[in-house]
Amino acid sequence: MYIGYLRGQQVFDKTDPKSKILKELYDNSFKKIKLPYTLDNLTINEIFICSASQGCNYKKDTYNGKITKTKFVLIRDSNTHIVHDSYINDSSKYVLIMINGSLNYKGNISNVHIRIPNSLNIGYSLGMSYHTINIQDPEKSQILVNNVLKSCTKSFAKMANLEQQYNNKIVTITTQGGHVFKNMTDNRLEYKIANFIPVMETINKYVNTHEMKHEPGNKKQFPKVSFKSEDSNHCTLTISNFGYVDTKGANNMYSVMKTFNVFKRAITSNKIYDKIVFDKNAKATNLPKQTKLTGCPKGNPEYNGSCPDGYIPKVNKNNKLCCYKGKYTKSTMQKLHNNMINKGINIPNTLKNILNKYKINASIKISAFPYLNGTKVVYKSKSQNCDKYKKEELKEIAKILQSGFVLKGKKEELCVDIIKKLKERNK
Numbered sequence: 326m327y328i329g330y331l332r333g334q335q336v337f338d339k340t341d342p343k344s345k346i347l348k349e350l351y352d353n354s355f356k357k358i359k360l361p362y363t364l365d366n367l368t369i370n371e372i373f374i375c376s377a378s379q380g381c382n383y384k385k386d387t388y389n390g391k392i393t394k395t396k397f398v399l400i401r402d403s404n405t406h407i408v409h410d411s412y413i414n415d416s417s418k419y420v421l422i423m424i425n426g427s428l429n430y431k432g433n434i435s436n437v438h439i440r441i442p443n444s445l446n447i448g449y450s451l452g453m454s455y456h457t458i459n460i461q462d463p464e465k466s467q468i469l470v471n472n473v474l475k476s477c478t479k480s481f482a483k484m485a486n487l488e489q490q491y492n493n494k495i496v497t498i499t500t501q502g503g504h505v506f507k508n509m510t511d512n513r514l515e516y517k518i519a520n521f522i523p524v525m526e527t528i529n530k531y532v533n534t535h536e537m538k539h540e541p542g543n544k545k546q547f548p549k550v551s552f553k554s555e556d557s558n559h560c561t562l563t564i565s566n567f568g569y570v571d572t573k574g575a576n577n578m579y580s581v582m583k584t585f586n587v588f589k590r591a592i593t594s595n596k597i598y599d600k601i602v603f604d605k606n607a608k609a610t611n612l613p614k615q616t617k618l619t620g621c622p623k624g625n626p627e628y629n630g631s632c633p634d635g636y637i638p639k640v641n642k643n644n645k646l647c648c649y650k651g652k653y654t655k656s657t658m659q660k661l662h663n664n665m666i667n668k669g670i671n672i673p674n675t676l677k678n679i680l681n682k683y684k685i686n687a688s689i690k691i692s693a694f695p696y697l698n699g700t701k702v703v704y705k706s707k708s709q710n711c712d713k714y715k716k717e718e719l720k721e722i723a724k725i726l727q728s729g730f731v732l733k734g735k736k737e738e739l740c741v742d743i744i745k746k747l748k749e750r751n752k
Contacts (some may be wrong), residue, residue, distance in 0.1 A: 328453040329499035347419035367480035369426035374399040466578040514568035517607035531591040621647035711740035
């Protein structure tokens, strides 16, 4: 079982005279920073300032980057930099700030969405699908949830210069997976339940804490049944016709455990699994396996200050620093440095010493927005002559710079216009 997402609040003392209106908050804390921006383990990639409490409703032209039909005051990201309308200096139009980014908690990367109203009751949504849990150990799971939210709110309060006292509040937690039936693989039964509704009605008969609600689903979704409870000590539990389980509506892991165990006990003690008729023509194929971050692959030890002889540190696809076969060279160390900076991974002191040994140029900016460094074009983690980029990369750069050659231009034409526009930005 793993956590789907966590929603929480950071509630500040509203009587504190230091509480800031949103324009003041933006001007003092975010106006001068360059995106993406990382502080401690929190990285922010986008900032939206909206003139409506529902948020910003905007459309962006794919080719020229023009933004139209909006309720925004300001939009910033690493590509468009700053786009704003005539309300930019009107503090009364600063109704909501929305921030998108990521949190690196012990090597696990969670997407983060932050909503900041004028009340400063800041809302957080964190995707936590890399965090697996043991449903029978709710105390450990609850500590994990609390620590992830605390890590995010603490970093953001520091980033936003919010010094007053606050309390963290968990609003809701969702989970996915878990075995309520026996003989399950990848959190699913091998075959579809042919008598799905009768089986669910039997479960409903023996579970007194919840009421059953059938959800037929559509072509992209399996039919499923939700069991909802009026008891605050329980949460909603949903079962699909392949036995897949998810929960929602809980504000602590104890409620999830209590609900899960009620259903598992009812299914086991009343031998409901034996009443299932399987459709052998509907086998669960190509089951999407959740990528779980459990450490480094077998044969690639985790980097703990050093690697075995013949191995060098590299960041794997799950953002873990592991040891892989290779040689220490300036090129491999520069690539490692750039990769860690781009992904917001903290560089250990032992690794900094190695980077210093190879004289890695840490002054090179790692930016998703292109710029000129002498005669070379710097984009993301590359710094090279324009003609060395692939055409698809040049098209990306041209779109960002709103080049007129982006659709039909040859590489030579794209480079001429890209360098011209980059020089104009440097004036």
